[in-house]
Amino acid sequence: MFIYKAGVIGAGAMGSGIAQVISFSGLPVVLKDTDMDRVNKGIDMIRKVYQGRVDKGKMSASEMDQKMKLVIGTTSYDDFKDCDLVIEAVFESMKVKHQVFQDLEKVLPETAIMASNTSALSISQIASAVKRSEKVIGMHFFNPAPVMKLVEVIPGLQTSPETVDDVVAFAESLRKMPVRVKECAGFLVNRLLLPYLNEAAYALQEGSAPAEDMDKAMRAFGMPMGPFALLDMLGLDVCAEVSMILYDSFGPRMKAAEILGEMHKANRLGTKNGIGFYVYDESKKADLKPIVDAIQAKTGVKGTAFSPERLVFQMINEAAYCLEENVASPSDIDLAMLAGTGFPQDKGGPLHLADGIGVDVVLEKLKEFSKTLGPRFWPAPILKRMVAANYLGQKTKKGFFNY
Ligand code: CAA
Numbered sequence: 396m397f398i399y400k401a402g403v404i405g406a407g408a409m410g411s412g413i414a415q416v417i418s419f420s421g422l423p424v425v426l427k428d429t430d431m432d433r434v435n436k437g438i439d440m441i442r443k444v445y446q447g448r449v450d451k452g453k454m455s456a457s458e459m460d461q462k463m464k465l466v467i468g469t470t471s472y473d474d475f476k477d478c479d480l481v482i483e484a485v486f487e488s489m490k491v492k493h494q495v496f497q498d499l500e501k502v503l504p505e506t507a508i509m510a511s512n513t514s515a516l517s518i519s520q521i522a523s524a525v526k527r528s529e530k531v532i533g534m535h536f537f538n539p540a541p542v543m544k545l546v547e548v549i550p551g552l553q554t555s556p557e558t559v560d561d562v563v564a565f566a567e568s569l570r571k572m573p574v575r576v577k578e579c580a581g582f583l584v585n586r587l588l589l590p591y592l593n594e595a596a597y598a599l600q601e602g603s604a605p606a607e608d609m610d611k612a613m614r615a616f617g618m619p620m621g622p623f624a625l626l627d628m629l630g631l632d633v634c635a636e637v638s639m640i641l642y643d644s645f646g647p648r649m650k651a652a653e654i655l656g657e658m659h660k661a662n663r664l665g666t667k668n669g670i671g672f673y674v675y676d677e678s679k680k681a682d683l684k685p686i687v688d689a690i691q692a693k694t695g696v697k698g699t700a701f702s703p704e705r706l707v708f709q710m711i712n713e714a715a716y717c718l719e720e721n722v723a724s725p726s727d728i729d730l731a732m733l734a735g736t737g738f739p740q741d742k743g744g745p746l747h748l749a750d751g752i753g754v755d756v757v758l759e760k761l762k763e764f765s766k767t768l769g770p771r772f773w774p775a776p777i778l779k780r781m782v783a784a785n786y787l788g789q790k791t792k793k794g795f796f797n798y
Contacts, residue, residue: 396506396561398422398568402474402481404495406437409512410484412540415441418465419541420569425467425474434468441466444541472502479504480565482534484512487636492516493524500525508558510534514633515581515640518551528553532562535582537735538629545735546571547582574731577722580644581637584735586717587728587745589641589649590709590771592634595622596652597768599672600690603701606672616703617739623672627665631658648771653690661686699768704760707745708772712761714745715775718795725795746795750788754781754795
C-alpha cells in the first residue's frame with residue numbers, strides 16, 4: 396500500500412517531531428491538536444528544525460518553504476478523511492487513546508492504517524476500541540524524532556501482516572530504521588532503557604555520586620548524553636508513567652526508584668518546565684538535597700557504590716530477558732539500542748558488549764549486584780543456561796552471536 400498523505404494527532408514534542416519527519420520525506424501531513432494554540436506551537440517546533448538546517452546550509456530557504464507547505468495544521472478530524480495512515484501521539488491515557496481511535500475510525504478511509512506512538516501502553520488494548528482493529532499498530536519513534544533513526548513497529552494481537560509490512564515500508568520511506576518488536580510492556584527499547592535510567596536514579600538517591608559525575612561517567616562510556624540529562628529531556632512525568640507500566644507488567648524487578656516519583660510530585664519535570672535533576676531556569680532553582688535526605692531517611696539505604704557497569708548491566712540483563720521472550724532477535728536488540736538511544740557504536744549494542752565482557756563475567760557480576768544492591772539484578776535464566784553450555788561470548792566463539 397502506498398501512503399500519499401499522512402496525519403499526526405497531538406502536536407507536542409513527539410507529534411510535531413514525527414510530522415517534521417513525514418514532511419521532510421516529501422509527503423503532506425495533517426497535524427491535529429485540540430486547539431489552534433497547540434497546533435501552532437507544534438508547527439513552530441517544526442519550523443525551528445527546518446530553520447536549523449537552513450542556518451547550517453543543509454537546506455535552502457525555498458526548500459524550507461516547500462516542506463513547511465506540506466504541514467497542514469487543524470483541530471478537526473475531518474481533515475484526515477483522505478489520509479492513508481495516521482499516527483496518534485497524544486498523552487499516555489488509555490481512555491483518551493480509545494476516544495481518539497474511535498473518532499479517527501469514523502472519518503478515515505476503510506483501508507487506512509491507524510498507528511499509535513505510545514511509549515508503553517498495549518497496542519492490543521488500544522485496538523480493542525475500534526472495528527478495524529487489524530489496521531491498528533504501534534509505530535514508536537524516539538526523542539528527538541527528527542534525529543533518532545529507530546522506529547519500533549509493534550503489531551497487536553489483531554494487527555494483520557499486511558499492516559505490519561506497510562508500516563515497515565512506510566518507516567523506511569521516511570529514512571528511518573524499522574525494527575519489528577513483539578508486543579510487551581515498554582516494547583523493546585524502553586524496556587531496556589528505563590531499568591538503566593532507574594538504576595542511575597537509585598544510585599543518586601543512595602548518595603553513590605552526584606548526577607553530574609554519573610552523567611560524565613556514562614558519556615565517557617560512550618552514551619551521547621548522561622542518564623540524568625536524558626531523564627530531564629524525556630520528562631520526569633513521562634518516565635514516572637512508563638515506569639509504572641513496566642512495574643505493573645514485570646513486578647519488583649522494575650520497581651521505580653523513589654526519587655522519580657518525588658521529582659514528579661515536586662513538579663521538577665525536566666527541561667520542559669525549567670527544572671529536573673538540573674536547573675534550566677535560574678528562577679526555579681531549588682536544592683535536590685532535601686528530597687534525597689528524605690528518601691534516605693525512609694529507605695535507610697545510602698552510600699552504595701556507583702559504577703557504569705551498575706547501569707549498563709541492567710540493560711544487558713533486560714536484553715537477555717527480552718531475548719528469552721522472543722521480543723526481538725539478538726541483532727535487532729543491539730541495532731535498536733544503537734539507533735534508538737545512541738548506545739556506543741564501537742560496543743555494538745548491549746548483547747555484543749556482553750559477549751565481549753564474557754557472559755560468565757556478566758552473570759557473576761549480576762549475582763554480586765543482586766546481593767549488594769537488591770534482587771532487581773536477579774540474572775535472566777538464559778544467562779545461566781548459556782554459561783552452563785559454554786556460550787561465554789567471544790572467548791569461546793559463541794555467545795549471543797557466533798564469532
Ligand atoms: N530536534 C531536532 N533536531 C535536533 C534536536 C531536536 N530536539 N536535538 C538535536 N538535534 C540535531 C541537531 O540540530 C544536530 O543536527 P546536525 O547534525 O544537522 O547539526 C544533531 O541533532 C546533533 O545535535 P547536537 O550536536 O546539538 O548534540 P548531540 O550530538 O549531543 O545530539 C542528541 C543530541 C541527538 C539528543 C543526542 O544527545 C542523543 O542521541 N541522545 C540520546 C537520546 C535518546 O536516548 N533518545 C531516546 C530516548 S527514549 C524515547 O524517546 C522513547 C520513549 O518513549 C520515552
